[in-house]
Amino acid sequence: MRHVYLDNAATTPVHPEVAEIMQTYMLEHFGNPSSIHAYGRQARQAMETAREHVARLIGADPAEIVFTSGGTEADNYALKGTAWANRDKGNHLITSQIEHHAILHTCEYLEEDGFTTTYLPVDQDGTVDPAAVEAAIKPSTVLVSVMLGNNEIGTIQPIKEIAAIAHRHGVLCHTDAVQAVGNYPVDVGDLGVDLLSLSGHKFYGPKGIGVLYIKKGTRIIPVQHGGGHERGRRAGTENIPGIVGIGKAAEIARAELSERVAHLTTLRNKLIDGIRAKIEHVRLNGHPEQRLPGNVNVSIEYVEGESLLLNLDMKGIAASSGSACTSGSLDPSHVLLAIGLPHEIAHGSLRLTLGHENTAEDIDYVLEVLPEIVGRLRAMSPLAR
Amino acid sequence: MYTEKVMDHFSNPRNVGEITDADGVGQVGNPVCGDIMKISITVDDNRITDIKFKTFGCGAAIATSSMVTEMVKGKTLEEALAVTNRHVADALGGLPPAKLHCSNLAADALHAAIEDYRNKQSEKAD
Numbered sequence: 001m002r003h004v005y006l007d008n009a010a011t012t013p014v015h016p017e018v019a020e021i022m023q024t025y026m027l028e029h030f031g032n033p034s035s036i037h038a039y040g041r042q043a044r045q046a047m048e049t050a051r052e053h054v055a056r057l058i059g060a061d062p063a064e065i066v067f068t069s070g071g072t073e074a075d076n077y078a079l080k081g082t083a084w085a086n087r088d089k090g091n092h093l094i095t096s097q098i099e100h101h102a103i104l105h106t107c108e109y110l111e112e113d114g115f116t117t118t119y120l121p122v123d124q125d126g127t128v129d130p131a132a133v134e135a136a137i138k139p140s141t142v143l144v145s146v147m148l149g150n151n152e153i154g155t156i157q158p159i160k161e162i163a164a165i166a167h168r169h170g171v172l173c174h175t176d177a178v179q180a181v182g183n184y185p186v187d188v189g190d191l192g193v194d195l196l197s198l199s200g201h202k203f204y205g206p207k208g209i210g211v212l213y214i215k216k217g218t219r220i221i222p223v224q225h226g227g228g229h230e231r232g233r234r235a236g237t238e239n240i241p242g243i244v245g246i247g248k249a250a251e252i253a254r255a256e257l258s259e260r261v262a263h264l265t266t267l268r269n270k271l272i273d274g275i276r277a278k279i280e281h282v283r284l285n286g287h288p289e290q291r292l293p294g295n296v297n298v299s300i301e302y303v304e305g306e307s308l309l310l311n312l313d314m315k316g317i318a319a320s321s322g323s324a325c326t327s328g329s330l331d332p333s334h335v336l337l338a339i340g341l342p343h344e345i346a347h348g349s350l351r352l353t354l355g356h357e358n359t360a361e362d363i364d365y366v367l368e369v370l371p372e373i374v375g376r377l378r379a380m381s382p383l384a385r
Numbered sequence: 386m387y388t389e390k391v392m393d394h395f396s397n398p399r400n401v402g403e404i405t406d407a408d409g410v411g412q413v414g415n416p417v418c419g420d421i422m423k424i425s426i427t428v429d430d431n432r433i434t435d436i437k438f439k440t441f442g443c444g445a446a447i448a449t450s451s452m453v454t455e456m457v458k459g460k461t462l463e464e465a466l467a468v469t470n471r472h473v474a475d476a477l478g479g480l481p482p483a484k485l486h487c488s489n490l491a492a493d494a495l496h497a498a499i500e501d502y503r504n505k506q507s508e509k510a511d
Contacts, residue, residue, distance in 0.1 A: 304419055306443035310387075310395060323443070324419045324487070332419070344416030344441075380401050380447065382423040382439040383416065 003316040004362045008202075008294055009151050009179060009353035010320060015204035018248045022206060022241040033238050034227070043240050050247020054211055057250040058177075058196065059187035066212045066233045067243050071178040071199035074212040075102040075145075077234070078174045078195045081220040082143045083110050086172070090140025093117045094171075096128045096157075097338040099147055103176055104334075120146075125287040126155035126339050134165045143172045148191075149180040152322055152335040152351060153286030154295025156184070163192040172218065178202055178210075179292055182253040183260060194218045200242065204356075205249030209242030260356050264293035267354050267363055271296050274367040279374050285339065285349060294354035297322075299336075299345045302384040303377040308350050311373040317366060322349040344383070387444055388478035394448035399455050402437040409505065411497025413490045420446045420487060422494040424454070428502050431461050438494070445480050445488035449473045453491035462499055468492050 005013075014022075025046060031039025033047050048062070055062040068074045083093060093110065095103055097119045107117040118136045120128050128146055137144075144166040149156050159175050166173040174195035180186050181196075182203020188196055196213040200206055214220060214233070226235030253260070275282055281301040300308065305321025312319050322333030324347060331337070332346035341349075352366070378384040387395070407425035414420040420442035427435035436458050438450040453473050457465040470492045474480045480489060 302441065304442050304446070307395075307447060310392075310444045314396060342416075343419070347416070347419040380398065380439055381441040382412065382421050383441045 001316045002362075002365050003318075004358070004365055005318045006352040006354060006358070006362075006366070007318045007320050008355035009292075009351065011201045011207065012204050012355055013357070014201075014206055014245070015249060015252055017252065018205055018245045021248050022245040025241045025244045030240075033240065034229070043238075046244050046247075047238055047240060050243045050250075053247040053250040053254070054198075057186075057254045058181060058198070058213060059189050060213050061216065063231075064188075064213055064215055066214055066230050067238060067246075068210045068212055068234060069208055069239070070210040071100075071176070071197050071202075072102040072210075074197035074199070074210045075100070075176055076106050077212050077223050078197060078220075079103065079106045079110065079143065079145060080223045082172050082174070082195070082218070083115055084223075085219045085221040086142040090138070090142050091115045092138050092140040092142065094120065094133060094136050094141060094144045096120045096122060096146050098122050098126055098150055098152075098155075098335045099145070100151055100176055100178070103145055103147070122155075122338055124340055125290075126150055126153045126285075126335065127287060127290070128157050128162065130158055130161040130165055133162050134169075137166070137169045137171055141169070141171045143174060145174040145176070147179075148175045148177040148186065148196075149184060149292040149295075150286065150335060151179045152333055153297045153339065154179075154291035155287040156180075156290040156292065159191050159193060163194075167192065179295075182249065182257075183264065183294055184292055185257060185261070188213055188215070195220075200246035200249055203249055203253050206242050206245040209239055209246045211246070256356070261293045263356060264354050267358055267360065268293060268296055270360065271352060271354070271363050271366065272298075274363065275370065278367060278371045283345065285336065285341070296352040296354070298350050299341060300348045300350060300374055301345060302381045303348050303374060305347055305349055307377055308348075308373065311377070312369070315369045315373070317369065320351045320353075322351065323347040386481055387448070390476075390478045391444065391448040391480065394451040394477065395444045398438075398447055398451040400437050400451065400458070401439070403439055404435055404437050407498075409498040409500075409502025411494045411499070411501055413493045413497055414442070414446075416441070418487060419443065420490060422446065422450050422490055424450070424491075424494040424498045426495075426498045426502060428462065433457050433460055433462070433465055436495075438491075443484070443488050445484040446490070448477055449480075449489055449491035450494070452477050453495050457495060462502075466496060466499060468495065
């Protein structure tokens with residue numbers, strides 16, 4: 001049976017060159033970068049090289065790169081670190097309704113600690129209106145955090161405009177770029193953000209490693225305390241295999257980026273067009289153009305997401321859904337509800353996220369299998385006419 | 386996550402469809418929670434001689450619907466009414482805990498169909 005992995009927004013396979021260099025830094029060069037002997041010096045040097053690669057990928061200075069345990073920690077650090085550091089200025093945060101839970105649940109936590117949050121709505125394409133950001137800013141606002149590319153529906157937000165507005169009012173701007181970095185051009189100087197989160201395993205690096213970009217001069221306090229690692233910004237012995245791995249993944253991503261974007265965009269459009277041509281009563285979720293190159297998210301009416309996923313899995317296709325059964329709660333995905341989908345349409349959502357290893361033949365296979373599955377489920381559905 | 390039995394009923398569901406001139410029809414669930422089950426029955430001499438289902442829902446919803454139709458086909462109405470959602474789940478070798486609440490309504494749909502049949506019978510008697 002053919003196997004087609006279309007869940008690259010969940011995680012990507014580690015690039016063989018990444019796995020190879022990581023192994024070297026586990027088996028041979030296993031030193032602690034804080035040690036002064038040769039082992040330690042070697043680890044430190046590898047870490048600083050990795051930092052340069054990550055910095056270069058997003059147009060930052062290496063000194064602005066702080067390694068974390070992943071995207072979730074980077075988001076926690078960005079929000080808690082700036083909120084607590086700027087408490088004398090105010091206690092108000094602005095974010096959107098379609099953020100990842102790493103942002104939403106951190107905001108909820110900060111609300112228990114005396115902060116308030118404005119959760120901006122999005123339009124039907126999932127876009128935040130920059131004018132709404134401006135309208136939400138108060139004298140007590142310390143941070144605006146809006147994601148760059150949405151993990152479910154792929155919509156790219158106008159971060160450049162949002163950051164400019166925030167700065168005009170003396171407010172910091174953070175973006176969760178976990179889905180974008182490595183798969184879409186990201187330049188912190190161009191975006192104008194003060195903070196940016198990214199994660200290794202979304203672009204062929206390992207799990208357990210991420211980065212928070214902190215622009216020089218940004219007022220932030222550490223949230224994890226211990227030794228003086230990462231210049232006192234993030235305590236804990238550095239995850240050298242992970243750091244070396246994300247460095248290599250960043251180096252490869254930078255070299256292949258334009259090729260990746262072109263390849264993913266071609267396959268994505270082929271998949272969207274094919275689904276629309278072959279299946280009736282389908283709705284594309286997310287912005288038609290301003291979307292991540294590898295993201296396809298459709299609602300297939302009269303069928304439920306988990307049933308779709310199980311059937312696809314039986315045919316060797318790995319995908320995901322925003323249905324209640326797959327969201328881990330009784331409600332379908334908060335992102336799909338925020339773009340105004342009724343519950344029954346949200347339950348029938350299917351997310352297919354492409355990676356650089358996917359081919360046109362993979363798409364042909366999905367387009368052959370999916371309509372048949374949908375037809376079978378609809379024949380079983382009391383909602384179908 | 387699902388037992389082999391659940392996957393068997395999910396991938397080869399028994400008795401899918403709708404009986405055109407059914408003696409009783411029952412529907413439970415709603416699109417908001419993501420599960421709707423519709424069961425139609427033919428009753429002959431107090432026995433369920435034919436039963437079909439249509440379900441919108443997850444793997445557990447489809448498997449439990451299929452399972453309940455198999456469990457009660459040929460049974461008397463009293464025997465069918467004694468079948469509970471729990472029995473259906475057990476017959477499938479169990480369901481993940483989260484599914485016991487939201488997607489385990491097949492016996493309810495069956496009972497609704499029987500109730501519909503009985504209501505129609507008493508209307509006829511009147």
